[in-house]
Amino acid sequence: DSGVTQTPKHLITATGQRVTLRCSPRSGDLSVYWYQQSLDQGLQFLIQYYNGEERAKGNILERFSAQQFPDLHSELNLSSLELGDSALYFCASSVGTTKETQYFGPGTRLLVL
Amino acid sequence: GQQLNQSPQSMFIQEGEDVSMNCTSSSIFNTWLWYKQDPGEGPVLLIALYKAGELTSNGRLTAQFGITRKDSFLNISASIPSDVGIYFCAGQLTSGTYKYIFGTGTRLKVLA
Numbered sequence: 635d636s637g638v639t640q641t642p643k644h645l646i647t648a649t650g651q652r653v654t655l656r657c658s659p660r661s662g663d664l665s666v667y668w669y670q671q672s673l674d675q676g677l678q679f680l681i682q683y684y685n686g687e688e689r690a691k692g693n694i695l696e697r698f699s700a701q702q703f704p705d706l707h708s709e710l711n712l713s714s715l716e717l718g719d720s721a722l723y724f725c726a727s728s729v730g731t732t733k734e735t736q737y738f739g740p741g742t743r744l745l746v747l
Numbered sequence: 748g749q750q751l752n753q754s755p756q757s758m759f760i761q762e763g764e765d766v767s768m769n770c771t772s773s774s775i776f777n778t779w780l781w782y783k784q785d786p787g788e789g790p791v792l793l794i795a796l797y798k799a800g801e802l803t804s805n806g807r808l809t810a811q812f813g814i815t816r817k818d819s820f821l822n823i824s825a826s827i828p829s830d831v832g833i834y835f836c837a838g839q840l841t842s843g844t845y846k847y848i849f850g851t852g853t854r855l856k857v858l859a
Contacts (some may be wrong), residue, residue, distance in 0.1 A: 636789065636791070638789075667847075669849075675851070676753075676835065676849045676850060676851040676852055677790070677835065677837075677849040678849075679846050679847060679848070679849070682846065690846045692846055724789050724790070726789075735780060735792060735795045736780070736792075736837075736847065737792060738782070738789035738790045738791070738792075739789050740788060740789045741787075741788070741789050743787075
């Protein structure tokens with residue numbers, strides 16, 4: 635158990651809908667990272683937050699957004715969902731922002747029908 | 748954008764054999780991480796490397812941070828069935844955003 639929690643574990647929705655994925659980092663970690671993993675693909679970095687502020691952006695679509703709250707949990711919002719958005723979404727956390735090891739949550743499996 | 752080439756893509760080995768995999772890039776990294784991912788689970792950190800030339804072991808696993816800072820290697824000795832899974836390397840860039848780039852993974856299957 636990495637100490638990072640994600641909810642829900644599974645999510646099934648329809649195209650055009652909007653969903654919110656939630657992540658709670660390990661106790662003491664200030665950074666949260668979001669990744670997308672499509673079938674048989676590697677991990678694609680989406681976005682990073684540090685202590686409530688956006689720190690780095692990766693290949694995140696404009697339909698996706700994220701935020702980190704004062705209690706350091708983070709939410710990833712996916713809107714106008716398309717079939718191709720079906721994937722595993724992982725959250726990871728680390729203590730700081732540089733040269734820090736990231737610990738991953740169990741992921742949320744999203745299926746868009 | 749930056750890419751990490753991870754090889755091999757997949758491999759079947761006999762139980763007891765040693766395994767080697769590597770990641771290479773045209774970019775320079777200041778940190779290398781190796782993760783293992785079981786089906787339906789999140790990646791679990793195996794080894795972290797922070798200095799060029801560093802050689803670090805974790806049980807039967809040994810990883811090295813390449814001298815050029817553009818590559819890293821992971822070796823598994825005397826493989827066992829529970830080594831099955833996907834192994835990912837991740838490199839942290841030296842410049843800009845410090846984000847991690849992940850390799851595409853090596854899928855390992857161990858034949859008992």
